[in-house]
Amino acid sequence: MIRPHQGRTEARGINTDPATVAVGLIASPGPAAELAETLLGDGLAEQMTERLPGAKWTVRVVADRLVGGPAPLHQLVSCTRRRMLDGGWQLAVFLTDLPLQTSRRPVVAHASSAHGVAVLSLPALGAVGIEQRVGEAVVRLLAVLVGDGDEPVDVKPAGGKRHGALLRRIRELGTVVGDDRGAGLVTGVVTGNLRLLVGMLRANRPWRLAIGLSRALVAALAVGIFALVTSDIWRIADTLGWWRLALVGAGSVVAVVLTLLLGADLWERAPPPPDDPDVARSTREQVVLLNVVTVTTLAIGVAALYCALFAIGVLSVLLVVPAQLLDEALGHPAGLVDRLELAWLVSALATVGGALGAGLESDETVREAAYAYQPDPSLTD
Numbered sequence: 001m002i003r004p005h006q007g008r009t010e011a012r013g014i015n016t017d018p019a020t021v022a023v024g025l026i027a028s029p030g031p032a033a034e035l036a037e038t039l040l041g042d043g044l045a046e047q048m049t050e051r052l053p054g055a056k057w058t059v060r061v062v063a064d065r066l067v068g069g070p071a072p073l074h075q076l077v078s079c080t081r082r083r084m085l086d087g088g089w090q091l092a093v094f095l096t097d098l099p100l101q102t103s104r105r106p107v108v109a110h111a112s113s114a115h116g117v118a119v120l121s122l123p124a125l126g127a128v129g130i131e132q133r134v135g136e137a138v139v140r141l142l143a144v145l146v147g148d149g150d151e152p153v154d155v156k157p158a159g160g161k162r163h164g165a166l167l168r169r170i171r172e173l174g175t176v177v178g179d180d181r182g183a184g185l186v187t188g189v190v191t192g193n194l195r196l197l198v199g200m201l202r203a204n205r206p207w208r209l210a211i212g213l214s215r216a217l218v219a220a221l222a223v224g225i226f227a228l229v230t231s232d233i234w235r236i237a238d239t240l241g242w243w244r245l246a247l248v249g250a251g252s253v254v255a256v257v258l259t260l261l262l263g264a265d266l267w268e269r270a271p272p273p274p275d276d277p278d279v280a281r282s283t284r285e286q287v288v289l290l291n292v293v294t295v296t297t298l299a300i301g302v303a304a305l306y307c308a309l310f311a312i313g314v315l316s317v318l319l320v321v322p323a324q325l326l327d328e329a330l331g332h333p334a335g336l337v338d339r340l341e342l343a344w345l346v347s348a349l350a351t352v353g354g355a356l357g358a359g360l361e362s363d364e365t366v367r368e369a370a371y372a373y374q375p376d377p378s379l380t381d
Contacts, residue, residue: 113203209301212369219357224350264366313343
């Protein structure tokens with residue numbers, strides 16, 4: 001059942017006005033759906049417009065369980081995202097009667113800025129004042145989705161540059177790019193949603209990617225240690241030259257990015273195009289935006305890992321590798337440049353080892369590391 005807000009267009013939940021942001025409020029059938037209907041009747045859209053100015057907010061209520069039973073967080077996020085694309089909305093919040101956990105710790109809500117969706121567990125909110133608490137939670141989660149991802153924000157009282165940046169990001173949500181295919185679409189999405197894209201990247205915290213992938217990190221360190229004590233690696237690093245070493249380093253980064261992207265199925269595919277051309281164009285734009293954010297997040301995260309491994313490699317070469325043995329292996333006195341070349345090759349091989357370890361990570365682990373699903377600190381237990 002879908003109930004459009006009074007006075008809004010009926011075109012599958014989206015308004016063609018570029019200043020309009022459509023939000024899908026998905027609720028499990030039963031009490032959750034009834035609560036969502038009550039919130040809509042109490043003026044939830046008006047509350048969003050008041051607390052998050054810069055666009056005209058519309059709300060669509062959908063009764064849908066999305067999953068058959070208890071499911072991991074990444075599946076709930078994925079199903080909510082797919083339903084959002086089917087409805088042609090810019091953002092979505094899923095009110096579920098299921099408990100939520102992250103790292104085996106119960107939480108009340110999760111928000112994924114990259115996906116543009118949030119999941120709210122109603123049982124965790126208790127039974128007293130539930131309508132008010134859910135309404136406030138929904139608005140807070142939407143603020144996280146359009147904010148910088150660090151904390152829930154109420155942008156209305158704010159001022160200065162932060163306030164202006166948030167307003168521009170909100171307006172970008174309701175803007176549809178002109179070109180709807182090929183490179184023109186990608187270019188339009190990147191340039192037309194630059195602030196939104198940067199905010200999504202910041203929310204993902206790509207520099208912390210490797211920390212969440214313990215197996216990949218262990219594999220990288222193990223391969224790095226092995227390469228560091230192998231004299232054949234010393235000689236190879238001395239003969240390759242910097243341009244070949246640069247290609248090896250770039251190839252190792254690409255290998256890890258592709259392993260994570262394809263292994264965990266992070267590349268989003270557009271659903272079948274709907275009849276409404278405006279909805280279809282908006283859906284394609286959202287799919288492209290998420291893929292751009294995903295690839296950029298992985299690239300930055302893996303590059304940060306490479307830089308960290310290179311720094312460790314430089315220290316290890318200077319402190320661990322005996323100068324006399326290195327001179328004998330190379331056949332000439334080893335200078336600082338030779339040691340930097342060795343550290344670079346060691347870090348490249350270690351990064352490739354990280355790709356092997358990344359292949360052993362579960363899809364849920366990779367998704368949580370890549371998208372930095374974040375509980376709302378104001379709602380967590």
